[in-house]
Amino acid sequence: MVGEFRFDGVPSIRFGTGVFAGAGRLIRNYGKSLLLVTGSRSFTSGVAGRDFLEEMKKSGTKIDIVNVDGEPHAEFIDSIVAAFQNSNIDVVMAAGGGSVLDAGKALSAMLTVKGKTWDYLEGNPGMKTHPGTRLPLIAVPTTAGTGSEATKNAVLTTPGEPRYKRSLRHENFVSDIALVDPLLTTGCPPEVTAASGLDAITQLLEAFVSTGSSPLTDALAESGLQKAFGSISRAVHNGDDTEARSGMAYAALLSGIVLANAGLGAVHGYASILGGYFDIPHGVVCGTLLGSVTRVNIQKLRASGSGSEYLDKYSEAGRLMSPRKGESRDYYLDYLADELDRLIDNLSMPRLGQYGIMASDVSALASETGIKNNPIQLDRGDLEAILLSRL
Template sequence: MGDERVHEVVMFELATAGRIVFGDGAIAKLPSIVSSLAGGEARCLFVTGARVERFAHVRQALEGAGIAAVPFAVSGEPTTELAREGTALARRERCSIVVAIGGGSVLDAGKAIAALVTNEGDPLDYLEVIGRGLPLTRAPLPFVAAPTTAGTGSEVTKNAVLADPTQRVKVSLRSDAMLPRVALVDPELTWSVPPAVTASTGLDAITQCLEPFVSSMASPLTDPFCREGMRLGAGALRRAYAKGDDREARRDMALCSVFGGIALANAKLGAVHGFAAPIGGSFESPHGAVCARLLPLVIETNVAALRARAPESPSLARYEEAARIVCGRADAKIEDLIAWGHDIARDLAIPALSTYGMRASDVETIADKAAKASSTKGNPIVLERAELIAILERAL
């Protein structure tokens, strides 16, 4: 099984969705799930991406079961203003449950709305970093998450990432109460995802298995999810990218996403996601592609810092084990893991950060914001400002 006792764990816990329903065709269970949570004549806020018609058959199935489905479309990544709009609509329509079917942005929007409907005030009252960070005092509306991409793991996490354009940053609304009541994971919903989105979301999923594995908060409960998620993701992503209807590859990537979501919700992430928050808030960029570009650079920098300043850190052994899992070789070293990260980013056409408009003049500001990000707190070592800047300069 590898280095099970690398970390000395004093206390740990595991929180995830109340129920996980996984399998091809699982979306057919949605009407019965909604009825069980909110009653047969429920009114649900039906949150989707911009192409609402894509899920007309799902909405019809809900309405055929006597469940009114109030549509709410999410175009792009969710903002504080969009959360306000969705919350107002759900209250106006007297919705008693929120169902979100879509990518990570759609799921995060639905999750945030479900929490804000029952808690008075503005999103900024509850947001981390830029807001007041107040705790939710009332339970959110029941929330059902049905992902259509294999990447963010939002279907099993307790936070919703929102962008605030005025402060050019993405931050989380977070509470244990925000864990979805049901994660409905149907790999068939990911078959139509185009190669570029498959690549960026898939590399995000793998990153979300790797970062919690080397995190300062890794535990015996999250380790198995990380190990299996890395193995599945590394073995399946190229196949899913090349052939979107590869049933086994899509199923493995969906599992990788779920496992990564469970891991990150309980063992934190690291500097890759610490960078991704301010980059995503400042530039219109796919979250997963940003993570993919940064991953091998962050690994290289973390390992150099650990070897120089904390050579006894258990995270070094963790990186060695991750290399063996991802590369699929018993003799793989950390340098092979770094090379794998560069190679797959190249082969899956992951662009440089400058593609999204980021310039050398932005580097210091992004580095300073990344140092304060919630995700960075899970990094296996505190990186110096110069190290953070160097990563970004190389990623341009």
């Protein structure tokens, strides 16, 4: 029997090599004033970006450009809102990595309300409920990772110390159009391709074995995992491999859809804590911890004698990753745990110690880590052991 589930809206998706050439036409459907949110270097200096700006100029579209350098801060969003609140912007287009897409999403929402972004962030004391209004939003990913082009939240860093990562979230914040052109990711350097690609794989695998998964999210997660496993190493080691880039762009898009509809697990529980206290990219936290968390989850599910459905799913993920077909469930469970470790090593994922995390930090970090929709309970000792294994 198919149980009860909920699946919320996804953007209108335009996917394929070269689809970005149609961006101008999409923008003109909304009006003549564009707020372009992009990274500090990448997009506007590339051929596609320059051609786009030229086309906008010829068509008489007014463009204001916001550069996002690093992970977006709530106060940064407020400063941009203050500058553009009376500019009659018709549409926001965010073209960049996950931080840029999240900044664009937050700006499209905050330009329609009064007050500080901080007051609307999830989990803040006295949090205000955002009415869900926003300007039209087109999301153009230039890395294959967070899937932010398909999610309903923007992750922002809070002001003050200690820093926290908190979400501005509403069902209505899913972008109107996800314009996913794998050619835009070919300039992405190997270390960013590896970390963002492992973030996408983590999101797909965590959503697949999530306690909030459904047959619909499972189908999408499996499709994304299959493409990602066949593409990530090639995309990292040969950035011009268009087929591999398109596999990763597809996997990242699907990872956003499934994380928004099934939830995530312990790896992302760690990510929200570690990313607040240490200057460590989200994709690196996910990439470096994915193997250890998966191994412990499988061990604990096996020892518990329950959770057979989750072991079946982990086994299916191992089967998708393996060149051998027709093996047993146990074979694929062991294969998945071993192969994820090998992949993480082959992609040279940094260890946590490289970002200043020490053994003396582990107890406090584990005490704050929540496991979200992880398929099996992890206790404090498990959470500490996982961190220690990747220092």
